[in-house]
Amino acid sequence: MAQKILLNVSGKNAIEVESAEKDISFFKLDLDNPRFNHAPLSSEKAIENEIWNEKDIGVLYNSILESKGISEPIFTKPNGIVIEGNRRVVCLRKIKEKYASNENLFPKNGYEKIPTYIVPLNTDPTDIDVLLARWHVTGKKEWKSLNQAEHIYNLYTKRGLTIEQIKNLIGMSKGKIHQKLWAFSETKNFLKQHPKESIDRYSFFEEAYKKKNIKEFVEDSKERFEFHKWIVDNKFNLTGAKDIRYLSLILNNKELMKTFQKQGIKEAYFNYQKDPEKSDKEFEVILEAHKLLRNLNAHGNKTILEDNAKIDLLSKLKEEIDKILRG
Numbered sequence: 001m002a003q004k005i006l007l008n009v010s011g012k013n014a015i016e017v018e019s020a021e022k023d024i025s026f027f028k029l030d031l032d033n034p035r036f037n038h039a040p041l042s043s044e045k046a047i048e049n050e051i052w053n054e055k056d057i058g059v060l061y062n063s064i065l066e067s068k069g070i071s072e073p074i075f076t077k078p079n080g081i082v083i084e085g086n087r088r089v090v091c092l093r094k095i096k097e098k099y100a101s102n103e104n105l106f107p108k109n110g111y112e113k114i115p116t117y118i119v120p121l122n123t124d125p126t127d128i129d130v131l132l133a134r135w136h137v138t139g140k141k142e143w144k145s146l147n148q149a150e151h152i153y154n155l156y157t158k159r160g161l162t163i164e165q166i167k168n169l170i171g172m173s174k175g176k177i178h179q180k181l182w183a184f185s186e187t188k189n190f191l192k193q194h195p196k197e198s199i200d201r202y203s204f205f206e207e208a209y210k211k212k213n214i215k216e217f218v219e220d221s222k223e224r225f226e227f228h229k230w231i232v233d234n235k236f237n238l239t240g241a242k243d244i245r246y247l248s249l250i251l252n253n254k255e256l257m258k259t260f261q262k263q264g265i266k267e268a269y270f271n272y273q274k275d276p277e278k279s280d281k282e283f284e285v286i287l288e289a290h291k292l293l294r295n296l297n298a299h300g301n302k303t304i305l306e307d308n309a310k311i312d313l314l315s316k317l318k319e320e321i322d323k324i325l326r327g
Contacts, residue, residue, distance in 0.1 A: 003018070003019040004016050004017070004018060004019070005017045005018075005019050005117065007131075009127040009130050009131060009169075010124070010126055010127050010130050010169060012124065012127070015119060015120065015123055015127055016120060017075075017117045017118065017119055017120075018117070018118040019073070019115075019116070019117060019118075020116050020117075020118060021113040021114060021115060021116065022074075022076075022080075022113075022114050022116040023111070023112045023113075023114070024089070024092050024093060024096055024111040024112070024114060026076075026080045026114075026116075027074065027076060027080050027082055027085075027089045027114075028044060028079070028080045028081045028082065029044045029047045029048060029051075029081075029082055029086050029089065029090070030047075030081055030082050030083070030086060031043075031044070031047065033047065033086060034132065034136075034143070034147055034150065034151055035143055035144075035147050036050065047086070048090050048093070051086060051087055051090045052090055052094065054087075057087065057090070057091070060087055060088065060091055061091045061094065061095070064088065064091050064092065064095065064110075065095060065106065068106060068107055068110050069107070069109065069110035069111075069114075070088050070092070070110075070114065070115065071115070072085075072088075072115070073085075073114075073115040073116050073117045074088060074089060074114060074115070074116050074117070075116075075117045075119060075131070076116060076117070076118055076119065077118070077119060077121060078118055078119075078120070078121050083119060083128060083131070083132070084131070084132065084135055092110070092111045092114065093111075095110070095111060096111045125159070126155075126159040126161070129151065129154065129155055129159055130155070130169050130170065132151065133151055133152070133155065133166075133169070133170040134169075134170050134171070136148070136151070137151055137152065137170055137172065138170050138171045138172050145180075145202070145203070145206060146199065146200065146202045146203070148180060149180035149181075149183055149184040149202060149206070150184055152166060152172075152177060152180045152181060152184075153180070153181055153184045153185070156181060163177050163178070163181075179206065179209045179210070180206070182205075182209050182215075183202060183205040183206040183208070183209050184202065184205075186205040186208070186218060186224075187199060187201060187202040187205050189224070190205070190228050190231070193225065193228055194228060194232055197231075197232060201231060203240060203241055204231055204238070204240070204241070204244055205218070206241070207240075207241035207244040207245065208227075208244055211244065211245065211247075211248035213248055213251050213252060214227075214244060214247060214248050214251065217251065230247075235264060236260065236261075236264050236265060237264035237265045237266050238265055242287070243265045246265050246268075246269040246272075247260070247265060249269070249272055250265075250268050250269065250272050253272075255271075256268045256271055256272055259271055
């Protein structure tokens with residue numbers, strides 16, 4: 001008899017989940033996976049290829065290979081559609097393809113008896129969305145910021161949860177929730193006016209929320225469309241979050257804004273820096289440090305993790321950053 005496990009999620013009735021062991025053939029990748037909402041994929045194969053091409057998939061693949069299987073169960077619907085664990089399913093498929101003929105390198109049990117939690121078909125969709133948020137918005141495997149924002153937006157507008165409920169259910173601060181709701185809502189406003197633009201423009205609005213003068217500018221019904229124009233027109237050279245920070249520095253300066261309108265953000269910010277009283281040297285130092293750390297991550301951190309002196313220095317650096325952020 002299959003074992004039953006009770007999951008308490010949103011304060012309603014507990015979900016009675018069936019614990020089972022399933023063969024890899026049981027699982028179907030989710031065509032409605034929230035991560036691909038903005039670039040819909042029409043087949044399982046297309047989703048498998050998309051996941052397999054993710055830059056960090058090799059880390060998960062090697063972990064499963066070394067462990068000879070997975071330890072955390074896959075969550076599915078009764079028909080095998082994956083709720084949580086699409087990446088693990090793809091890795092196990094690839095492992096089976098490569099090692100099915102050599103059980104010494106990977107045991108068949110690793111892909112024939114996969115630990116699985118089967119969620120009842122009548123489960124409240126809100127419960128599933130809350131679980132996904134716990135796993136991928138505030139959990140160990142975070143989605144990219146855009147997907148997080150859309151998921152929170154849907155919890156608020158589609159599922160009818162209050163900001164207080166979202167805060168308590170997924171463990172995210174109210175400030176962060178407000179930021180993502182505002183930025184995603186403004187992105188939708190932007191796309192209504194510019195339907196051919198990419199929803200990835202979300203990053204501009206997420207950064208705009210962090211800058212009080214830019215946020216107020218965007219919220220003005222007249223100025224909003226001016227901001228949209230700056231994003232769309234290449235002559236303004238707004239390429240991402242960094243440039244929105246620069247824009248915040250010059251927005252209330254008429255002369256610098258004239259330069260921005262004629263020559264773009266880079267020239268306007270260059271002129272801003274020429275004024276020693278307004279030059280933001282601290283920002284430049286932080287930006288340069290961020291670039292260096294990002295480059296270290298991009299080229300792999302294995303050698304760093306093998307050097308105790310570097311680990312100790314990074315720990316001290318983190319302590320100093322934490323002190324600054326705590327004020």
